[in-house]
Amino acid sequence: xxxxxxxxxxxxxxxxxxxxxxxxxxxxxxxxxxxxxxxxxxxxxxxxxxxxxxxxxxxxxxxxxxxxxxxxxxxxxxxxxxxxxxxxxxxxxxxxxxxxxxxxxxxxxxxxxxxxxxxxxxxxxxxxxxxxxxxxxxxxxxxxxxxxxxxxxxxxxxxxxxxxxxxxxxxxxxxxxxxxxxxxxxxxxxxxxxxxxxxxxxxxxxxxxxxxxxxxxxxxxxxxxxxxxxxxxxxxxxxxxxxxxxxxxxxxxxxxxxxxxxxxxxxxxxxxxxxxxxxxxxxxxxxxxxxxxxxxxxxxxxxxxxxxxxxxxxxxxxxxxxxxxxxxxxxxxxxxxxxxxxxxxxxxxxxxxxxxxxxxxxxxxxxxxxxxxxxxxxxxxxxxxxxxxxxxxxxxxxxxxxxxxxxxxxxxxxxxxxxxxxxxxxxxxxxxxxxxxxxxxxxxxxxxxxxxxxxxxxxxxxxxxxxxxxxxxxxxxxxxxx
Amino acid sequence: xxxxxxxxxxxxxxxxxxxxxxxxxxxxxxxxxxxxxxxxxxxxxxxxxxxxxxxxxxxxxxxxxxxxxxxxxxxxxxxxxxxxxxxxxxxxxxxxxxxxxxxxxxxxxxxxxxxxxxxxxxxxxxxxxxxxxxxxxxxxxxxxxxxxxxxxxxxxxxxxxxxxxxxxxxxxxxxxxxxxxxxxxxxxxxxxxxxxxxxxxxxxxxxxxxxxxxxxxxxxxxxxxxxxxxxxxxxxxxxxxxxxxxxxxxxxxxxxxx
Numbered sequence: 125x126x127x128x129x130x131x132x133x134x135x136x137x138x139x140x141x142x143x144x145x146x147x148x149x150x151x152x153x154x155x156x157x158x159x160x161x162x163x164x165x166x167x168x169x170x171x172x173x174x175x176x177x178x179x180x181x182x183x184x185x186x187x188x189x190x191x192x193x194x195x196x197x198x199x200x201x202x203x204x205x206x207x208x209x210x211x212x213x214x215x216x217x218x219x220x221x222x223x224x225x226x227x228x229x230x231x232x233x234x235x236x237x238x239x240x241x242x243x244x245x246x247x248x249x250x251x252x253x254x255x256x257x258x259x260x261x262x263x264x265x266x267x268x269x270x271x272x273x274x275x276x277x278x279x280x281x282x283x284x285x286x287x288x289x290x291x292x293x294x295x296x297x298x299x300x301x302x303x304x305x306x307x308x309x310x311x312x313x314x315x316x317x318x319x320x321x322x323x324x325x326x327x328x329x330x331x332x333x334x335x336x337x338x339x340x341x342x343x344x345x346x347x348x349x350x351x352x353x354x355x356x357x358x359x360x361x362x363x364x365x366x367x368x369x370x371x372x373x374x375x376x377x378x379x380x381x382x383x384x385x386x387x388x389x390x391x392x393x394x395x396x397x398x399x400x401x402x403x404x405x406x407x408x409x410x411x412x413x414x415x416x417x418x419x420x421x422x423x424x425x426x427x428x429x430x431x432x433x434x435x436x437x438x439x440x441x442x443x444x445x446x447x448x449x450x451x452x453x454x455x456x457x458x459x460x461x462x463x464x465x466x467x468x469x470x471x472x473x474x475x476x477x478x479x480x481x482x483x484x485x486x487x488x489x490x491x492x493x494x495x496x497x498x499x500x501x502x503x504x505x506x507x508x509x510x511x512x513x514x515x516x517x518x519x520x521x522x523x524x525x526x527x528x529x530x531x532x533x534x535x536x537x538x539x540x541x542x543x544x545x546x547x548x549x550x551x552x553x554x555x556x557x558x559x560x561x562x563x564x565x566x567x568x569x570x571x572x573x574x575x576x577x578x579x580x581x582x583x584x585x586x587x588x589x590x591x592x593x594x595x596x597x598x599x600x601x602x603x604x605x606x
Numbered sequence: 607x608x609x610x611x612x613x614x615x616x617x618x619x620x621x622x623x624x625x626x627x628x629x630x631x632x633x634x635x636x637x638x639x640x641x642x643x644x645x646x647x648x649x650x651x652x653x654x655x656x657x658x659x660x661x662x663x664x665x666x667x668x669x670x671x672x673x674x675x676x677x678x679x680x681x682x683x684x685x686x687x688x689x690x691x692x693x694x695x696x697x698x699x700x701x702x703x704x705x706x707x708x709x710x711x712x713x714x715x716x717x718x719x720x721x722x723x724x725x726x727x728x729x730x731x732x733x734x735x736x737x738x739x740x741x742x743x744x745x746x747x748x749x750x751x752x753x754x755x756x757x758x759x760x761x762x763x764x765x766x767x768x769x770x771x772x773x774x775x776x777x778x779x780x781x782x783x784x785x786x787x788x789x790x791x792x793x794x795x796x797x798x799x800x801x802x803x804x805x806x807x808x809x810x811x812x813x814x815x816x817x818x819x820x821x822x823x824x825x826x827x828x829x830x831x832x833x834x835x836x837x838x839x840x841x842x843x844x845x846x847x848x849x850x851x852x853x854x855x856x857x858x859x860x861x862x863x864x
Binding site: 487489500503504506518543544546584588589604 | 679714718725729
């Protein structure tokens with residue numbers, strides 16, 4: 125077993141401060157019950173101590189930013205981070221308030237080594253604005269101690285179990301007991317007895333310890349050494365993706381929206397990656413101060429997973445819309461998703477063989493959809509039908525057009541059909557035309573829309589070569605030989 | 607220290623600006639000569655008329671750049687001239703062909719009959735001139751189309767817009783043809799090839815008068831008379847019809863025998 129514990133020491137503060145780059149450099153504290161619960165580096169440098177009252181802290185640093193701790197929001201946010209961890213291993217467990225536990229022994233080969241997993245996790249978490257401390261050990265309890273103490277053992281890329289165990293225990297001996305999960309009163313008691321490090325505690329005979337401390341302490345020690353198994357409740361990413369950002373200060377213009385939008389898109393992409401899905405339709409909602417909500421849907425030609433493209437097309441859709449004066453909250457939902465496997469360059473056709481599709485300008489079509497609307501473009505489809513207006517149809521979905529469209533089995537000689545067709549035949553006077561060729565009888569569709577026409581090639585007075593037909597309603601022009 | 611830093615910084619901006627300028631497609635540098643020779647040597651896209659091909663720079667339609675076709679009416683063979691070139695592009699490349707704001711429906715079975723793969727054709731229907739220009743530029747920028755056929759609103763079309771399209775077409779390596787009405791011939795244009803198509807006055811069996819108003823590497827050529835393909839092929843069809851009639855007659859006779 126190889127356990128990773130990801131500790132996010134400043135997560136509470138980081139959620140409170142999201143998308144406020146300026147604020148991050150100023151001293152800031154997270155307060156619970158008017159006591160300093162967590163603080164950033166700047167606050168630490170200013171001399172503020174953990175556990176001191178907010179009043180004391182503010183007297184030390186007058187410009188101090190302080191946020192109230194919101195346990196519910198923290199819990200929800202930790203769940204949002206599950207997809208990131210889930211990319212590394214399916215065995216992910218949450219441990220409140222700020223820890224994620226991952227069992228990664230099965231993923232070493234996939235990621236080509238332990239260090240890659242650690243780097244990947246750190247990078248992904250940094251992208252969503254978190255600094256992570258990662259501890260690696262043979263049991264989750266020890267990994268947690270290492271993560272909290274921010275102490276790292278240099279393991280090789282593919283460590284064996286005996287090495288992990290011996291190295292972790294050896295390293296644990298030198299760490300202070302203040303990083304343990306024991307009750308503060310117990311730890312204080314041990315400190316008074318002169319037991320300061322894990323090593324000192326583990327070396328003591330268990331029988332004597334049992335007499336002085338509760339059974340919790342002994343159970344914890346067994347969990348540390350691995351004598352007592354520590355079953356975890358594994359979690360999986362949510363089945364649907366919805367995420368909201370509530371802005372502390374209302375945003376007044378579109379460009380400043382791009383930062384929180386990017387954050388949401390990255391969050392969605394992590395979820396998509398963990399589920400092996402691509403987004404086909406994403407829905408944005410922008411809520412204003414007066415509770416007015418604007419909904420914008422972005423549709424994509426194929427399941428997408430690249431954050432840049434999703435963001436770009438979302439911003440394009442946004443550029444054409446009026447937004448409320450002050451945006452207070454943003455919400456992103458993946459309203460339609462599809463499996464990525466279907467979006468591959470190879471599409472399996474009916475006979476089980478693979479056909480190679482031409483290079484698709486899908487990015488381009490998505491861009492057109494985003495800016496000009498979904499009906500701004502169409503693809504052409506030809507069908508086997510003798511009636512001219514049924515021998516073609518527009519298609520707005522590439523996959524369907526590709527399936528249907530093929531060279532018709534009834535080959536038409538080049539030039540026997542005009543290149544320009546009128547969407548609706550135009551009523552004309554036959555005396556304006558000089559008939560050059562015809563008639564060709566087209567008679568079909570008795571089951572639905574009966575067509576019984578004699579087609580002619582005629583030259584208009586202006587000299588244009590036209591496709592004409594004559595039926596029971598008179599003479600019509602149906603196209604140009606352009 | 608601070609002064610020194612800003613000085614270096616400024617020089618860097620100037621140098622990067624110069625690089626950007628030199629990369630501009632409108633600027634021709636003598637060192638690009640190899641590229642130009644290669645351009646001249648490669649085969650261009652055929653028009654379907656050897657006489658016309660010979661008159662054009664690089665023996666045919668350009669593979670990148672802006673072409674203008676001026677017409678009086680629809681149905682004077684304006685698409686016929688492009689078809690052989692489009693076919694060649696379809697064969698050689700996997701890129702698509704875009705039609706921006708076409709006046710009518712490009713008829714898919716006819717395109718198929720001309721060996722144009724309709725799976726790689728798409729139409730854009732912009733709502734106004736601004737959208738049409740935006741779509742044209744984006745498609746050229748994306749480089750996913752090898753050819754474009756564009757119909758723009760003549761009243762709102764300005765020369766600077768055409769100049770932009772020409773530059774983008776060079777960058778996107780796309781052959782873009784803009785169809786304009788005949789009265790646009792008095793306006794100046796950055797297009798590298800401008801043709802006008804007029805139907806012959808006497809209507810002698812689909813003669814079309816083609817004039818080259820502007821071309822690379824040559825003077826304008828007035829009144830080049832071309833025989834339209836369309837009618838010739840139709841003529842072949844009538845012959846097939848006649849043959850079929852004959853065949854049927856023979857068989858009905860044979861049937862009578864038995």
